[in-house]
Amino acid sequence: MAGIMTPNSILVRRGDSFDISMQFKDKQGEALDISGASVVMAVQNGSGVFLYKIAGEIVDAAQGKVRLKITPQHSTMEPGDYAANIQVVFRNGDVHTIFPQDITANALFKIGKEVSDDRG
Numbered sequence: 859m860a861g862i863m864t865p866n867s868i869l870v871r872r873g874d875s876f877d878i879s880m881q882f883k884d885k886q887g888e889a890l891d892i893s894g895a896s897v898v899m900a901v902q903n904g905s906g907v908f909l910y911k912i913a914g915e916i917v918d919a920a921q922g923k924v925r926l927k928i929t930p931q932h933s934t935m936e937p938g939d940y941a942a943n944i945q946v947v948f949r950n951g952d953v954h955t956i957f958p959q960d961i962t963a964n965a966l967f968k969i970g971k972e973v974s975d976d977r978g
Contacts (some may be wrong), residue, residue, distance in 0.1 A: 862929065862971035865957040866940065867966035874972075880914075880956075882922035882946070883931045893919040894949030899926050899957075901967055902941040909940070935969050 861876030862869045870876045880897070882890040897914030912932060917923040926944065941964035944957035958965035 866960050866963070867968060869968045869970060870928055871889040871933075871970045872933055872937050872972040874933055875930060876933075878926040878928070878944075879917075880924045882924070888923040889904045889920070890972050891920050892922050892946070892948070894917065895919075895946055897924045897926065897944065897946045899941070899942060899944045901932075902964070904939065904941070906941070909935070914944075933969055937969050939970065940967040941965070946974075961963070 860871050861878075862873045862880055862956070863925045867876070878899075882892050895916070897916075898977065899912040899914070901909045901910055901911075907963055910932065914924045914926045917925050942957075943955050943964055945955050947953050947955055955961070
């Protein structure tokens with residue numbers, strides 16, 4: 859699971875997997891029950907063309923725990939910079955973009971070059 863997540867970017871080496879674990883908490887810092895919610899990461903190319911979505915897995919709804927699994931299928935694009943965001947839709951229909959933390963821009967989803975063996 860090779861990758862790095864910062865407040866406004868995700869970096870994954872081309873062809874690798876990376877799990878993003880999240881826990882939702884209320885204003886008091888207590889676990890937020892997310893029963894009935896969905897979490898989705900959307901990715902676009904530099905021209906704004908939608909590429910794919912990754913649905914999050916609710917690991918423990920009562921404790922607000924979610925995992926987004928980036929698989930090699932999601933990271934085999936050409937190395938470079940893509941736009942992404944992660945949204946949660948709560949049971950009551952409220953939609954919140956939770957990533958990136960900078961609400962004025964899309965997050966950077968960067969696919970890094972893989973190491974190649976050119977020895978033949």
